Amino acid sequence: MLLAHISDLHLDGGARAAERAARVVTYINAMSRRPDAVLVTGDIADHGTPAEYAEAAELLARIDAPVLTCPGNHDDRAAYRKGLLDLPGEPGGAAPDPYAPVNRLHRVGDYAILMCDSTIPGEDGGALEDTTLEWLARTLDALDDTPALIAFHHPPTVIHHEYLDSINLSNADRLAELLAGRAHVPAVLVGHAHTSAATTFAGLPLLIAPGVTSTLRMPWETGEGLVNIVSPPGVAFHVLDEDRRIMSHFRVVERTDAHPAE
Numbered sequence: 001m002l003l004a005h006i007s008d009l010h011l012d013g014g015a016r017a018a019e020r021a022a023r024v025v026t027y028i029n030a031m032s033r034r035p036d037a038v039l040v041t042g043d044i045a046d047h048g049t050p051a052e053y054a055e056a057a058e059l060l061a062r063i064d065a066p067v068l069t070c071p072g073n074h075d076d077r078a079a080y081r082k083g084l085l086d087l088p089g090e091p092g093g094a095a096p097d098p099y100a101p102v103n104r105l106h107r108v109g110d111y112a113i114l115m116c117d118s119t120i121p122g123e124d125g126g127a128l129e130d131t132t133l134e135w136l137a138r139t140l141d142a143l144d145d146t147p148a149l150i151a152f153h154h155p156p157t158v159i160h161h162e163y164l165d166s167i168n169l170s171n172a173d174r175l176a177e178l179l180a181g182r183a184h185v186p187a188v189l190v191g192h193a194h195t196s197a198a199t200t201f202a203g204l205p206l207l208i209a210p211g212v213t214s215t216l217r218m219p220w221e222t223g224e225g226l227v228n229i230v231s232p233p234g235v236a237f238h239v240l241d242e243d244r245r246i247m248s249h250f251r252v253v254e255r256t257d258a259h260p261a262e
Contacts, residue, residue: 001109004028004035004065005236007153007191007209010074011055012046017213018055020233024212025062027235027253035065035237037108039115041191041209042072042153044084049076053083060084068106070115072153072192073124073167077102077117101132105139111147111240114139118152118169125167126154126192128175137178140185147244150179151189155208157201159193161218163226168192176202187246189238194227196234196250207248210234 009021028038040060045052060067071080078098085102101117114136118126128136140148156172158165169175179185179202187205194211195218211234214227221228232252239247 001036001111001240002033003108003149003238003240004038005041005189005207005209005238006038006212006234007041008043008072008194008211008213009040009056009059010043010046010213011052011059013051013055016229017046018059021059021212022062023253023255024233024235025059027251029062029064037066037068037106037113038063039113039151039189039209040067040069041151041189042070042119043074043191044069044072044080045076046074048074048079050079050083053079057084066106066108068104068108068113068115068151070104070152071102071117071119073119073126075119077119077121101129103132103135111149112139112143113149113151116150116152118154125170126152127170128152133174133178136175140178140182143184145184147184147186147240149187149189150185153190153192155190155193155206156188157199157206159195159197159208159216161193161216164193164216172201179204184244186240186244187238196236198248205246205248207236207238207246209236210250210252 011017044056104115106113154169156169191209194216196210197208199206214229215231232254234252237249
């Protein structure tokens with residue numbers, strides 16, 4: 001299975017964010033092999049407005065593959081549901097709550113992909129709410145031996161950047177407890193950090209997608225500001241084989257015209 005993984009588009013109605021996101025979509029569509037799915041791990045909109053989700057819906061509809069999304073801290077749950085999922089609340093509930101966590105199970109070939117909501121409305125940091133952790137445990141149990149990838153926005157481990165580490169997943173220990181002994185989870189996929197990165201969490205690969213809108217400037221790098229807005233957008237490719245081994249490749253997407261100014 002081949003997955004394309006992007007994150008942090010921060011669409012805001014402006015030309016810059018739109019061009020960078022469109023560049024990535026064009027790159028994915030031009031691939032010689034169609035991805036089995038494209039994962040978008042949050043911060044799709046920059047301010048969480050209906051207009052931004054209308055822009056995002058039009059953009060993501062251009063992708064020639066199934067698109068699976070989850071919200072980030074810049075997203076608004078209610079507007080995200082209506083603008084991207086066309087749902088007032090979680091399906092199957094007697095009284096759907098548009099402000100409840102957005103957790104969805106997808107089947108892609110022989111795999112399950114659990115797109116989870118790690119946002120805390122109104123805050124930059126993240127946490128998996130009790131209802132989300134309960135849904136995760138219940139869903140993983142029901143999947144039995146089906147390999148299941150877990151994706152959400154906030155990294156559950158340090159990035160080694162003072163600011164980012166202050167707004168990552170605050171209850172990572174509870175997720176680690178939940179994942180203990182679940183051999184059918186090949187990896188955890190996240191965004192938020194605006195940097196391609198790989199480590200382990202709870203004994204599993206933890207893979208962080210690069211940012212589309214910008215790249216985090218690490219403390220040891222030169223330059224001014226939190227992020228580098230000139231560095232090109234990126235995409236991660238995850239390949240899963242018959243042994244449930246995951247191999248990841250990270251690419252930047254350069255402009256193809258002669259005017260690289262951002």
